Amino acid sequence: MPFVEDPAHLSIARLKSDLLAHNVALPPAASKKEVYVELHLKNIDQKNAAEFSSDDEEETREAARESSGFEHSRDKDPEVTQMPDPSDLTDEYLREALLKHGVKAGPIVASTRTLYENKLRKLLLHSNGDDELYSDSEEEQEKRDDIESACSVLEEQKPEEAKKIKGENDKADLHFHRRDYSYQQCFLLSSRLRAHPSRNEKPSSKSLSKNVTKSSERSKSKSSHILAGVSKASSTGQHSGLRSGVPPASKTVVSNDSSSFSSQTFSITQMVQEMESRGSLSDCTVKELNSSRVGEHCSRSYRLPQESGKPILKDLFPDTKPTTTGIYVTPRRPIKGAAQRPVQYSYSYPDTLVSPVTLERREVERRLVSIHIQILFFFFVACILFYIYVNVQDSTVLALLDSFSHCFDKEGWAFLQPGTEGTQAVCKQD
Amino acid sequence: MSSTSQKHKDFVAEPMGEKPVMALAGIGEVLGKRLEEKGFDKAYVVLGQFLVLKKDEELFRDWLKDTCGANAKQQGDCYGCLKEWCDAFL
Numbered sequence: 001m002p003f004v005e006d007p008a009h010l011s012i013a014r015l016k017s018d019l020l021a022h023n024v025a026l027p028p029a030a031s032k033k034e035v036y037v038e039l040h041l042k043n044i045d046q047k048n049a050a051e052f053s054s055d056d057e058e059e060t061r062e063a064a065r066e067s068s069g070f071e072h073s074r075d076k077d078p079e080v081t082q083m084p085d086p087s088d089l090t091d092e093y094l095r096e097a098l099l100k101h102g103v104k105a106g107p108i109v110a111s112t113r114t115l116y117e118n119k120l121r122k123l124l125l126h127s128n129g130d131d132e133l134y135s136d137s138e139e140e141q142e143k144r145d146d147i148e149s150a151c152s153v154l155e156e157q158k159p160e161e162a163k164k165i166k167g168e169n170d171k172a173d174l175h176f177h178r179r180d181y182s183y184q185q186c187f188l189l190s191s192r193l194r195a196h197p198s199r200n201e202k203p204s205s206k207s208l209s210k211n212v213t214k215s216s217e218r219s220k221s222k223s224s225h226i227l228a229g230v231s232k233a234s235s236t237g238q239h240s241g242l243r244s245g246v247p248p249a250s251k252t253v254v255s256n257d258s259s260s261f262s263s264q265t266f267s268i269t270q271m272v273q274e275m276e277s278r279g280s281l282s283d284c285t286v287k288e289l290n291s292s293r294v295g296e297h298c299s300r301s302y303r304l305p306q307e308s309g310k311p312i313l314k315d316l317f318p319d320t321k322p323t324t325t326g327i328y329v330t331p332r333r334p335i336k337g338a339a340q341r342p343v344q345y346s347y348s349y350p351d352t353l354v355s356p357v358t359l360e361r362r363e364v365e366r367r368l369v370s371i372h373i374q375i376l377f378f379f380f381v382a383c384i385l386f387y388i389y390v391n392v393q394d395s396t397v398l399a400l401l402d403s404f405s406h407c408f409d410k411e412g413w414a415f416l417q418p419g420t421e422g423t424q425a426v427c428k429q430d
Numbered sequence: 431m432s433s434t435s436q437k438h439k440d441f442v443a444e445p446m447g448e449k450p451v452m453a454l455a456g457i458g459e460v461l462g463k464r465l466e467e468k469g470f471d472k473a474y475v476v477l478g479q480f481l482v483l484k485k486d487e488e489l490f491r492d493w494l495k496d497t498c499g500a501n502a503k504q505q506g507d508c509y510g511c512l513k514e515w516c517d518a519f520l
Contacts (some may be wrong), residue, residue, distance in 0.1 A: 115489050
């Protein structure tokens with residue numbers, strides 16, 4: 001593979017191999033490096049004659065190489081202004097370049113060379129591109145990801161609508177380009193919800209209408225969550241004076257609602273601020289909340305105040321009829337929690353309902369009687385031995401012992417009694 | 431644990447010896463022929479390339495794609511097969 005390099009910086013062995021590769025006759029073995037360099041320059045570098053013709057270029061190149069370590073060659077790519085093309089580098093320089101980018105390269109041989117060159121190109125492009133387009137490209141990428149993730153759920157149900165929504169979101173992205181990511185979720189959801197009710201107006205077939213109604217139900221349930229957070233945010237964040245009446249409602253709402261939209265509240269506050277900027281609704285909604293029956297409705301899902309000044313709510317719920325109090329109630333699915341979960345015992349109770357402690361006590365009690373007997377017997381024997389020990393000192397011990405043995409022989413063991421008088425009395429009978 | 435094919439299991443079960451390149455997981459007849467044309471006629475030659483690339487996944491996959499035109503799944507299968515073989519026998 002031909003690549004541009006300065007022959008003066010190559011070793012003699014390398015120059016030899018290059019000359020052989022290009023079928024150039026080698027000079028005598030003892031010749032100096034300069035000879036090899038000249039041959040190299042003549043034959044191999046003729047292909048790139050425009051660059052290597054003058055000595056001045058070589059000198060400047062050498063100076064540049066000393067500082068950067070790379071050859072100064074023509075710029076193939078306009079993006080690579082600082083680094084030369086990786087294919088122009090020697091193996092060592094290529095490895096150095098990769099090391100600068102944090103890549104520890106293995107042996108750069110014929111089969112691996114192209115791979116490492118491509119890798120270096122990718123790294124150079126990234127390093128150049130990141131400086132200019134870093135933030136935008138990432139934002140765009142993340143927005144795309146968000147849109148795709150949101151639409152992937154839809155695509156499972158209706159690919160047509162998902163595509164349309166994607167188109168809408170792409171347009172919306174241009175509008176939301178400047179804003180934070182926090183807007184992403186809420187606006188996507190709102191736009192998706194907006195798209196769903198709009199489908200209600202054009203049911204092309206029965207199946208489609210069924211799907212649409214299902215989706216609208218889902219969207220409504222989701223929108224109720226979102227708008228619950230909206231009204232909660234509006235009530236808590238906007239009017240401090242009316243907080244006394246509102247907190248009980250908001251607290252119960254918090255307890256009822258799942259934590260799913262807690263992540264959305266921070267964006268919903270922004271939405272609310274926007275809504276305020278459009279029309280002054282929050283005053284009316286909070287007043288309505290105060291006047292309404294807070295206690296009854298708190299247990300259910302949160303109400304949705306609607307007014308003509310709020311275009312978002314209109315879009316979301318075009319079908320709902322406005323009530324006198326402006327309160328809308330949507331039933332909520334029961335929370336599945338530990339309360340509904342039946343208590344399950346891993347083991348079954350034994351028939352007698354006896355704990356292991358009582359069982360042990362029973363076993364002990366069985367032995368208690370025998371233990372009593374054992375203790376009595378022990379004391380009995382101890383007393384006998386004690387008496388014998390006491391009586392050893394007396395002279396009549398031998399006589400007693402004889403009498404003992406005599407009594408044992410005749411009367412048996414049963415007549416033996418602890419008292420010495422008894423034994424003597426027994427033995428005297430003989 | 432991700433599912434591995436029978437070919438993978440057979441290859442990883444014993445030293446590769448003189449097995450042909452088509453014995454590698456992910457390398458079928460078509461890819462095997464392309465590799466053989468390039469000179470990689472035995473599995474150990476591909477192993478050699480794998481080792482020269484220091485067992486780097488990205489580089490090896492790129493090399494496979496460039497050499498025989500393997501798709502992502504085939505690349506992954508071959509890489510996994512060789513990696514596991516190396517873990518077991520190398």
